[in-house]
Amino acid sequence: MKSAWASALVVPPLAMTALFFVAPVLYLFWVSLHEASPSELYGAALTLQNYAAVFADSFYVAIIRRTLAVAAVILGLSLVIGYPVAYFVALLPPRRRMLVLLLLLFPLMVSNVVRAYGWVALLGRRGVVNTGLASVGLIDAPLDLLYSTPAVVVGLMTILLPYMIISIANALAALDTRYEEAAQALGAGPVRTFLHVTLPLSTPGVASGTLLVLLLTLSAYVTITLLGGPRSKLLVSMIYDGVTAFQWPHAAALAFILLALALALTMLVLALLRPARVQGTGR
């Protein structure tokens, strides 16, 4: 299929991506560099004021700090819980492993608004947890579990956890077991074998799971709003608020600050966990 005719194949998807993905993002950046206007989407004069104003405002700086802290805690928890689960999954025989992975994949296809609603039904004032605790007599008045930063952390962490498990499990399952056998034959115990052989060889999976969890945490507006309420807003909530207040250049600048954070975190993860080449025949 190497003809001029075949080259024309790429035109429709390329045009679509250029017009409705690349162009709007560049346009958003252009808007972020302009002053606000009371009547138009953005004013005529070029300025960096939209960015400077965010970093000069202690309110926004605190929100960015909280966003990074929440992302770090979610990442930490999903690694600590996800890694052993992935190991468990990788050790299963292939057929059973595929079934468990399918069970983990299915929740990822359910819309996040539905999964967040599940947490609302569990943690709300009339939720399962509160009525359960009241019925066994542990509490007299319902606890305020919802609309807090811990609710956002727990809800979002469990929503994103399958990404971490699937990424690491795929890396562990592709790992050549002869490396582990060699380490044990040379006298390394299970702990040493894990720390010096299995863990380093699984870094590509850890890296891709980490990236997915971080990037999806940063833009999870709906989950953050439903579980965090008005008091636990993160950077992504400020973008939405800016849009609904018609502060276009301000919202655009916040969007690019979020994008810069996402890029910086991606580089950091890739630098720390430089995916090593893993070879082998797999389990």
Next chain:
Amino acid sequence: MNRARVAGRTLRGSATVIATTLILVPIAIVVVAAFSPEDYFEFPPPGLSGRWFVEFFRLENMRSAFALSVELALLAATLSTVLGTLGALFLARRRGAVAALLQGLFLAPLVFPTIILGVALLLLYKTLGMPVFPGLLLAHCIVAMPYGFRTVLASAQALDPALEEAGQSLGAGPLRTFLLLTLPLIWQGVLSGWLFAFIVSFGELNTALFLTGPGVTTLPIEIFSYLQFQGSQLVIAAASTLQIALIVILVTAIERIVGIGRIIRAR
């Protein structure tokens, strides 16, 4: 030494129990709540009832949001799979910097923060005066395109190029070669890409958040605004359960068509 092994096994086992509980219980609770007979959800439920599903279809805004989501998902899945297939066929046999760049570009919406894409498209549409429905459809296409692209790319790269050369040397034109030879060999990839794209479009939140308009709302956005402004009424549980049921059916279909292994690796 043996103690470490036992500890490892215990750790893996208990983490798995905790994780699956945390992941699946919130979804199960929604389904249980949808069958509540009372006005408020009680656990354990005092009985079973289908009244909230009746209520769902009785509410005009819920019904039209459901219809719009299905229509949008059908169109977006079809358009994005066609575009993704074209891109995948083009890139299947190409190497080099340009091919790598194009592949990165076609896959970029997977990791790009969709909330930013939503704001960016809203601004572009405001400037262009784009109507709500086509704007929404194009946004869903961009978000869904990587899925079709990736599954077809995997199928097309597994194809033996000699087959297509044979077809062409026997006198078949490019279109005939594609329809009679390539398409039958990659249709599993195309179909599973289409089903993935449908699921992604049906649940899409972050771009639709900005692009829906009065009277033109998708089901996930309708559920979200209900939860935000009218509290957790059980009709939301019914709406969510319908969505879960649809996804169970589609995932089962994908599994039947291409097998589980393919799904996991495609992600």
